[in-house]
Amino acid sequence: MYITITSFNDLHGEKPLKLNGIVKLVKEPDNKYDTEAIRCEMRYFGKIGYIANSTRTVIKGTMSAGRLYDKINDEYFASIKFVSGSTAIAKILTADEYIKEVEDPESDVHYLVENEAKIDLDFIKKHFGGM
Template identity: 50%
Template sequence: MKDIYFTITGMNYYYGSDFLKKGMKVKLVKEPDNEYDKEAIRVELKGLGKIGYVANSPHTVIGESKSAGRMYDLMKKKAKAKIVLITPRGALCELKEGK
């Protein structure tokens, strides 16, 4: 399967992004009961819990990375990913396991 990239957004609502480093591993968890977005995918970091969500808007997705809606059917209930780039707009990640 082709590499899948996505953007973490909404980090300012939790812990910010200053602590993130390239190569960090994150966990993705589908949230089908999310009241705002039925395709929501929560992003967690071990020891902190929720740090943001997979971007699901053309205004929050970085470059050609996939939105949560486009990733939703490509992954299982949970998945693992790795941070590849941190920008002021969000963190770009690569899906690793659970696809």
């Protein structure tokens, strides 16, 4: 599964959007503009933007935040695969890819996850294991 990330140029410019960079996805159910908002964070930068959730901003072939919202835990991870200006396309990590990141002591996952014990691998395998 792929998603469109819309970045905030005024916060960090395009700098955080690097190929294969790990992005933490955080649901924001109390967001006053969009109850299906999913915030995107990166190591060293914090919040870099949101998963696109509008027909004007979602790149064709990627999932909107609304379509992804019920398929992920309260926080999850993706890897940036394409960058164009202040927009990126990221791939949602499969269960195996997530485990591989966790096994790498240098992975940004360790700096971004709030509580690794909260990541439900059975839930992830159910939704992402076959990708």
